[in-house]
Amino acid sequence: MMTFRNRLFAACAALALAACGTSGEGIDNDALRNAAADTANWITYGRDYSEQRFSPLDQINTENVGELGLAWYADMDTARGQEATPLVIDGKLYVSTAWSKVKAYDAKTGALLWEYDPEVPGETGVKACCDVVNRGLAAWGDKLYLGTLDGRLVALDRETGAEVWSKVTVDQSKSYTITGAPRVIDGRVLIGNGGAEYGVRGYVSAYDAEDGEMLWRFYTVPGAPDEAASEPAYLKAARETWNGEFWNLGGGGTVWDAMAYDPELDLLYIGVGNGSPWNQAYRSPGGGDNLYLSSIVALRPKTGEYVWHYQTTPGETWDFTATQHIMLADMEIGGTTRKVLMQAPKNGFFYVLDRATGELISANNYVPTNWASGIDMATGRPIENPEARYDKTGVPFVASPGAGGAHNWHPMAFHPGEGLVFIPVIEAGFPYVPEANWQPDPNRGFNVGIDMAAGGLPADDNVRRGAAAGTRGALIAWDPVTQTERWRVQYPGPWNGGVLATGGGIVFQGTAGGFFKAYGANDGRELWSFAAQTGVVAPSITYTVDGEQYIAVMAGWGGIWALAPGGVLNETSGPVPNISRLLVFKLGGTATLPPAPPLQRRPIDPPPFSGTQAQLTQGTYDYGRYCGQCHGDAAIGSTVLPDLRRSATLDNQETWMMIVHDGALASNGMAGFSQSLSRERIENVRQYVIYRANEDKRIGGIGLQGS
Template identity: 50%
Template sequence: MIQMKPIWKKRFLAIPFCGFLAITCLVVHEGIAAPTSTDWSSYGGNQFEQHFSPLAQITHDNAHRLKLAWHHDFDTNRGQEGIPIVVDGVMYASSNWSRVFALEAATGRLLWSYDPRVPGDTAWRGCCDTVNRGVAYWHGMIYVGTFDGRLVALDARTGREVWSVNTIPPDAILGKARAYSVDGAPRIAHGNVIIGNGGAELGARGFVSAFDGMTGKLKWRFFTVPNVDDEADHAVSDPVLHDMAWPTWSPTEAWHVSGGGGTVWDSILYDPVTDLVYIGVGNGSPWNYKLRSDGKGDNLFLGSIVAVKPDTGEYVWHFQETPRDQWDYTSTQTITTADLPVDGQVRHVILHAPKNGFFYMIDARTGQFLSGRNYVFVNWATGLDPHTGRPLFTPDALYTLTGRNTKMYPGALGAHNFPPMAYSPLTRLAYIPAQQVPETYHADKVWSWNHKGWNLGLDGVQPADMADMKGWTIAWDPVRQQERFRIDHIGPWNGGMLVTGGDILFQGLSDGTFHAYDALNGQDLFSFPAQSGIIATPMTYSIDGIQYVAIEVGWGGTYPLYFGGPYKHLTTTGNRSRLLVFALEGNDRLPDQAPHDWSPVRPPARFDTAAAQRGAPDYATYCIGCHGHDVMSGGVLPDLRWSGALSDDTGFYNVVGRGALTAFGMDEFGSVLSRQKIEDIRQFIIQQANRSWHGTTNGN
C-alpha cells in the first residue's frame, strides 16, 4: 500500500566532464555532482555514498520487463548484508563469515573465492549474526574486514592474500576479554584503508584504525570514548579525549569493565569535497547510563558523527545526535553528503537518519546543525533545539534515572538500522528504509560482568507485540524536512535502498520479494519472489550497454535472531543465501522452492519449573542474541524448541558446555557457566518448547 503526497520534478541539463579517476566521469545537476561510471567501484556507489547511480536504461516504462539474468548460490545460508562492487567488469561480493567471491559481472562465472577461515567459536562476539557488509577496492587490491577482527588485502586478479593484520590492539583490551568483531565494509582515503569494529553489547571500547593500503602498516588510530582512567592511548585521539570527552563522563565500575562502547561498526565516509573522514559512532556499553556514567554527562562521542583528517586521524569537529544514550541509538547509519540550498545558498551538507528517529542536515565542513525533524513517531524527545540540534528529552525517556519501565519509540533496533538509505540528486529526496519496533526498557540496579554474555545493565528489553511493528520506505525532502510519500511494507527489517538516473528505486524486503518502485511517487513497478528474506542493499552497473541490478539475498541479522519467527513462511521454507542479478533481458530462473521439513518434534513432556525459572536470566544473557527472545531464531539458525539435544542432559551439555558444535558457530559456555546453570537453561528451553507445542496443530 502506498501513501502519496504531491511531488514535483525538474529535469536539469547534464554537462559531463572528466573526474579524478579514469573510470569516472561527472554529471552536474544544478551544482550537484555524481559520478557516471558504468562500474560500481565503492560501497556507496559514488564518492558521497548516496547509493545513487546515473544509469538510466531501466525506467518507469520498462521496469516491469526486468528478468533474472544470472544468480550465484553462496556456500552459507546465514544472513547476507553485503553490497557487491564492480570494477572493470568483475564483481567482488562478500558473504557471511567474511568470505569473498570474484565473479564475471556479465555472466556470473566464478573467477575465484577466498575464505579467511574465521573460527566458528568467534560467533558469540557479534550481537547480530556473522554477517559482512562489503569490500573495498584500491590499486588492484580488494580489502575485507573479517569477523574475527582482521583486515585482509587480496590481489584482485587472483584472490591471493597480499597481507593481513589484526585490527584489535592489545591496548584496547584494558585488562578484560572484549567481544570485538568486524562486519562493516572498509573505506579508502588517501591510500589509507579505514575500518571500525563492533561488540558494544558484549563489552567493548570503540575505535577506528587506518592502515596503509599497500603494506598494512598502521597509520593512525582514533578512540571514540576515553578510557576510564583518562590515560593516554598513544593514539591521535589522546588530546581531544582528555580535553573534550573525559569531562562528559563519570567513572564507574561498569564503565571500567565494559569499555564504554562507542564502536564504529558501520558508517565511515571519506568526502573529497571537504577532504574529511566522517565516523558514525555507536551506543554506550553498558546501555544503562546510570551504571555506565553515574547518570552524569553527555558521554562523548557516543551517538555522534566525528570528522577527522584522512592522513592523520586528527579531530576536526563532532556533532552528537544522542547525548546520554541509554536506548542503543547509534549514529552508525549511512552518512551521505550532498549539495543543497540552505537559506538561499548552496551548501555541502551531511544527510543522516540515525536510529533515534530524527533526520539531520549538518554542514559537512564545520559540523554546524542546520535543521532536523523526526521522520517517524518518537516519544523519547519532543523535538530538537532549533539552534543546536540537541534533543529535548521527555522525562520518562530517561528510564535509568527515573527507575520507571518505559516503552520507547523507537526501540533498540532503531527507526533506521544498518540498511543504507539512498539520496537522488535528481529528485533531491532521501529514501529511508524506516521501521517501528518499540521496546520497553527495564533498568538493572545491580551490575555484574558477564564474559561471553550480553552486558546491557538491564533486567530486560521487552519487545512490543507484532501489531505494533511496522516497516516503510519513506521519501524524505531534506530541505523542507518533510515526508513526500511512503511505501508501506508488511513489517520491519527490510533491505537498503538504491536509486538511479532512471528515477527507479530498488529495494528487497523481509517478506522475500525484490522490488522496483517509481522514485517519484512510490508506484510498485516490478516484484520478484527471491525465496528468502532480503536485508541487503542493491547496486547497479552496466556492461556492453546493458544495465544490471544486483542484490544479495539471505534472511538474518538481529531481528529474526532476537525476535524469533515473526515471518512464519521463512521458518518453514528455510533460508537461502544467493546473489541475484537482473536486467531487461535474461533467461535465468531459480530452482523450484522445496519446503524444509521443519515440523515440530515433540519436546520432553516434563520439566523442572523452578529450574526453568532459574535458567531464564542466563538464557537472556548468553543465548538470546542468537536463539531468540521466544527460543526461535526466525529460520536462520536451528530452532531450539525442536532440538533432539533437549531430551539428553549429557548431549545438551556437550554442545553448550563443551563446544561440540564449535565449527558451526556454537561456542562452548562451560568456561563461564556451571553444569547446573546449563541444565537450568535446558529446562527453560523445554518449558518454552512445551508452550509452543501445545499451540501447534501437531501438538494434540
C-alpha cells in the same frame, strides 16, 4: 523516464570520467574522487565518497522496468544473513558473504573467477551481536580489502584472490568483531569494528594500503585514568563528560558501519555507536553526555585529527547508535546552496548538518518518537521525555523507536533530481527493564545493563501477536529540505533491504517478505516485483557491461531482527527461510531460479518439563542474557539458526551439556559457555527451553514464525 536534468548530469559525468582517465586497471585517487561519473562500475561501498547510492543510469527506467528479468544468479555456501554491497570493476563483480568470505564473478555471465575464505574460527560467531554478516569490500590499486569477523584487515590480489597481507586490528581476546566495509582515502584503508554489547572500547584505524602498516588510530571514548596525561585534546574534553569507572566496562562507541568523505574539505565523517553497557546508570553513574557516543565525528583522514562532532543522543541509554548511513549532498536551503551531511540514526530523527562545521541546520522525527518530543534547535539536543530515562527512574519504559532503531544499518539512497532521501524505516518499540544489581560478564554475556529476559518479546503468544501487529516497516521518501515525508510504501514487518536510486526514476529495494521490488522515485508506485524465495536485506547496485545495464543484489534472510525477535511473517504467510544467493538482473533476462525448497522444520515435541520454579527463574534470566540474541526471544527461534524448542537435544541432558557447556559445535559457531555458566545453570536453561516448548505446543506453537 529520465528527466532532462538527470540526462545532463549523466552526460557531464561521462565527460568527466573520460577526462580523468579513471577506467584503467588500478583504482587511484582520481578514480575514487570521480566515482560518481563512472556509470560502468561501482568501485566503493556507497558508489562514491558522498555515499548517495544514486546512479544516473537510465537504460532501465519507469517505462520498461516491467521487462526486467533474471540474467544470472550464484548460490552462496553460507546460509546466514547476506548484507554486502558488491563492487564492480572492469566487468568483474566482487562480493563478500557471511563468515567474511569473498567471491569474484564475471559481471556479465556469472562465471565464478575465484573465491577466498579467511577461515574465521566458528566460535567467533558468539561474539557477533547481530549475525556473522559482512557488508562489503574496498578497492585500491590492484587490491581488494576485507574486514573479517574476527577482527583482521586483509588485502587480496584483485585478479587472483590471493592474500597479499593480513593485519589483526583488534584485541582478539575480547569480543570485537568487524562486519562493516572498509573505505580507502589516498592509500589509507579505514576500518572500524563492533562489539559494544560485550564490553569493548571503540575506535577507527587507518592502515597503509600497500603493506598494512597502521598509520593512526582514533579512539571514540576515553580510556583508563593512566592514559589521561597522554590523551589528545579531544579525549581530554570527552573525559569530562563521563563518570564512574567506565573504562572497566569498555565504554562502547564502536565505529561499526557508516563513513563518508568530502575531498574538497578533506574531511572523513564517521558514525559512532552506543555505550557499553546500554544502561547509563551502570556505565557512567551520575550521567554526563559520554562523548563521543552516538555522534557524527569529522576527522582528517591523513592523521586522524579531530575536527568537529555532533552528538545525536547525549548520554545515550537506549542503544541509539549514530552508526547509520551518512550521506553528503549539496542542496539549496533557504535560498543558499549548502554543503550538507544527512543521517537518519536509530533515535528516529533525521538530521541535516553543515558538513564543514557540524552546525545543525534542521532536524525532525521521521517516525513517531516517545523518548523525545523534538530537537532543540538552539542547543541541538533532544527534548527528552523524563520517563524515558529508565536509567534514572528505575522504572521500565517502552520506548519508540526501540533498540532496533527507526533505521538500522540498511543504506538509504538520495535522488538529486527528486530531492528525496529514501529511508528503510522500522516502526517498533522496545521495553527497557532496568536490572537491579547487574554485573558485567567479560566472557559470553550480553552486557547491556537491562534484563534481557524481561525486556525481550514476551513468551505469551497473544502478547507476541499484539506486538507483531504493532511492529511494521516502511520505505519512506523524505524531503530533507522541508523535513517532511513525501510518500511511503508500508510493509507488514521490519528489516527490509537497503536502497538504490537511479536516473531511470526508480528506487530498488528488497523486502523481509522475500521480494525484490522497483518503485517510482517520484510517487512510490510499485512498478516491478521478483520473488526472491528469501528475505532480501542487502542494498542493490547497478552497472554496465558492453553498454548493457544490470542490477545486482545479495539475497539471504538474516541479521539481528531475523535472529533475536524470532523473525517476521512474509508477505503471504509463514516463516521466511534463508536461501543465500547473488541475483543479477537485466532487461529481457530469461534465467530462472530452481523451485524453492520446502521449509522443513522439526515439530515442537519436547519432553515433559521436570524442573523447579527456581530453575525456571534462573534459566529464564540466563537464556535472555546468553542465548536470545541468536536463538530468539522467549526461545522462539528463526529459520536461520536452530529453533531450540524443536531441538532433539532437549531429550538428552548429556548431549545438551556437550554442546552448550563443552562447545562440541564450536566450529559451526556454537561456542561453549563454560566460562560464564556452570553445568547447573546450563541445565536450568535446558529446563526453561523445555518449559517454553511445552507452552507453545499447548497453544499451537505459532509465535511469530509459524508452526
